[in-house]
Amino acid sequence: MSVDLSQFIPSFLEESFEGLALMESSLLSLEVDDKETINSIFRAAHSIKGGAGTFGFEKVTEFTHLVETLLDEMRDGRRAINPADVDLLLESVDCMRLLIEAARDQSDYDEAKVAQTSLDLSKSLAGSAGLPGEYEADAGNAAPPADGQQWQLTFIPELHLVKTGNDPLLLFNALADLGALELSAQTGGLPSLSDMDPEELYLSWQLILTSSASEQEIREVFEWVEDECQLELVRLTPEEQVEPEKPPAEAIPEQPITTEKSADAAGVPVADKKADKPQVKNKQDAGSIRVGVDKVDNLINLVGELVITQSMLSELGNDFELSKLERLTSGLEQLLQNTKELQESVMRIRMLPISFAFNRFPRLVHDLSKKTGKAVELIIHGEQTELDKTVMEQIGDPLVHLVRNAVDHGIEPAEVRLANSKPEQGRIKLDAYHLGGNIVIEISDDGGGINKEVVLSKAIDKGLVEANSSLSESQIFDLIFEPGFSTAKQLSDISGRGVGMDVVKKNIQALGGRIQVESEQGKGSTFRVHLPLTLAILDGQLVRVGSEIYVIPLIAIVESLQAKAELINRVSGDMLLYRLREDNVPVLPIYQLFNLPADTSEVENSLLVVVEADGQKVGLMVDDLLAQQQVVIKSLKDNYQQVDGISGATILGDGSVAMILDIPGMIQLAMKSAQKNQAQHYGSHALAGETVS
C-alpha cells in the first residue's frame, strides 16, 4: 500500500506562498496585543510546516519549526511583541520563501542567510522561557524484538472511555494485527442492572499477545487512551509463556483488519524518496489562477445564453423565409452581444486585483526606510483594480524600482524636510485606477522633486541634448529615462533620479505601456505608468498598403496626416525626412520594407502615420487609413516564426490575416537602415539627435 502524494505538491506550494504573503503583511501591520493577527500568522507557519513535513521538505520543516515556536510564545503571551522579533520574523519569512523555492526548483539557496537567521531564532528562543524543542518527527522503532515474543497485558479502562469515541474492541483488533491475541474479559466490575449506566464501560481485560512487535508498537495501540486506563505490559520469559488455547480469530468476534505492520505503522514519511526530488514543473509553466466562483458562474451563464441563441438561429435557418429576416437580425444582434460579454468575461478570468503586485511594497518600504534611516509612510489606493496576470507579473520589477527610487532619492532626509517645514515623515502613495481602456499606476512621493536645471546640464554634459536647445518641462523630465543617465551615479546623488530608469521605461514599453513624470521642486514627484489592461487584445488602427492590411497599435500613434510635398526633405540616398512642426521625422515606406506593390511610391500626397517609441518618431507611409478596432493578438512566433517588424497577427472579420506592426522594432529597423545609408553623417545624426529635441 503506497499512496503517491506528489500530485498535491503544486497545491501545497501555492498555499505556502499565500501563507508567506499573509505572514509578511500581517507582521508589518502587527501591533501589540493583537492576538488574532498573531494567531493567523501562527496558523500560516503551522500549515507550511505540516505540509513541508508531509512532502519531505525537511529543511523547510526544521526552519519553520523554530519560527512556529517563537510565534507560539507570542501567542501564549510568554513573549511580548517587540520590533526586534518582528524584524526577525520578517527575515524568517524570507528564509522560508528561499527554502520553499529551493525545494520547488531543486535548486540551491542562500545557506548563509538561512543559517544566520536560524541561529538568531535559536538565540532569541534560548533567551525566553520556552526552549526550542526538538522537532518531533515520529521516532522510528527501537531494535526489532525477537520473533514470537509473548506479552501479557492488563487493560483496565476508566468508566468514561467510550465517551471519547474510543472502543476497546477496535483496540484489540489493532493488537491482533500485530500477532496472535488471546484475551479474557473481567466482568467483576459490572454493577447490578438497575445501577448500570449504558454509556459507561465496566469491563477490564487480560490479554496475551504473541508478536514480533516492539513494546513501543504495542503501547502505540493504546496511545490515545493511555490517560484513561491502567495499562500493564509485561514481557513474558520463555518459561512463563503459554500456548494459545484458541486461534486468535475466534478470540475476537470480528474479522481482524489487515494492516501494514512495523515500519509503515511507525510512520517513516511515505513521501520519502519521491518527495526529495518532487516532480514539480518549472515556475514558468506552473502558473495557475484562482478564480472567484462568481466569475465562473458568469461565464457559465453566458455560455448558456450563447447556446440558446445558437439554437434559435439554427431554428431560423431551417426553411428560411424573408419574413423571418427581422428575427434573424435580432438574433444576430443577440449573438454579438453575447459574444462580446463572453469575451469580456473570459478576459476577466486572467484579471487579478493589483494588490498581488502591491503586496510586497509595505515590506519593501519598511526595509528601505530602515536602511536609509528615513521615516516613510506608504499609502496604497485602488488595490482592487484588476490587471491581467501576465502584465502584473512583468510590471512588478519596474514598480519596485520606482518605489525604491522614491524612498532612496525622492524623500529627503528628516533634517532637510524639517528645515523646509515639511512633516518629518515622508509619504509615498501608490495608486491604481482605470482610465479609458488602460490602467494607470501612480507612484508619487512628497519629496524634493526633480531639479530641472541639474538634469538639463547633466544631459548637455553627456551630449544627449544640444547646449542651446530649449526643452519643455516634460521633455526635460523624460531625459532621466535616457540610457546615458543610468551610469551617472553622481547625478542620482544630486538630483535624485536616473539609475536604471532606462530599463524601467523599456520594460514598460515592452508591455505596450508608457511612463510619464510630473515633478515640482520641493513638493515631490509623480511617476504615472499607463498600461494596457491585457496583452491578448489590442486597440489597433487598420491601414492598407497595396492589397495588404496592417494593424498599428493605437497607443503608438501620435498623429496621422496627409504628406505635403514642401515639407519633405531628401537626404543621403534613400533617406526621407518629413518636417513635422519643429521635428524632422524619418519616413518609413512600408511597401518598401515588406516589398509590396503599393498604390503610390511617392511620399508626396501619401498618408503618414506618425508613431513613437523609445522617444523616436517615425512616419509610416501607407496608402489608406481604415477602421480602428480591437483585435485579438495571435502569436506569430508560436504559429509560424519571428518576423522582424511584426509583433503578431490577427484575423479580421472577413477571415483574412493581418499583421500587427511592431513599432519599436520598426524604428530600430529604420535606425539600422539609416546607419547603413550613412553616406553622410547627417542621416544618423538626425535620428539620434533631432528627435530628442
Place this chain on the structure above:
Amino acid sequence: MTKILVVDDSNSIRDMVSFTLKGAGYETVEARDGREGLNTAQGGSFDLVISDVNMPNMDGISLCQALRQLPNFKFTPILMLTTESSGDMKQRGKAAGATGWLVKPFNPEKLLATIKRVVR
C-alpha cells in the same frame, strides 16, 4: 459506507486526507474550518471526524467540544490532525472529548492504519 468528515483549513492537507481516505474506500465530506465543520456535522451523521487543530473561525478543540454536545456525536470518534504533539495539547484534546490525535507530517499509510483503531 463509512463516512468521514475532514476538517482542515489547508487545501492541500484536506485534499490529501480525502484522497487517501477515498482511495481506501471511505466516503468523505470536507469542511474548511471548525465552524463549517460543525454546520456540516449538524446536517448529517458521520462515522469519524478528522480535524485540524489550528484553524480560523473555530479551532479543532472547540469543534470537538461542540460536537460532543450533539447527540449524534456522543460516541463518534474524533481525531485531531496536528503537528502539536505536546502533552499539554493532548490534555486539551482529551478534555474536549477528542478520541486521539494524528501527528503531522501527514502520512497516508499511518492515517489508514490508525483510523482502524477507531472505525469498524
